[in-house]
Amino acid sequence: MCGHRELPYLIASAWRCLDHHRDRRCEKCTATGFCPVVEAARTRIRAWRRYRSVFGRR
Template structure:
């Protein structure tokens, strides 16, 4: 049985990967991007949920 990562978490990881090598239109000159912050927050929340409730079958 494979354990699936939720779609929104997978998209958050892809967002971080894209921002590693480039910028989007919302990135500021200082390097801050609200899209990246939202992606990081989503991943942290998913990890917190997973650590409390564990993997569900």
């Protein structure tokens, strides 16, 4: 894979969630556009980025 490490499964799943919600809605999306699933995915990605910045790329 070109020397890059693979993403952890939960992070890859979070990115897939964001990609899915870019075009479509799920049953949990509200009329205002808020989705708790998207917020959870964003939170997970932010936490992973913070972890990487503190402990380095693993």
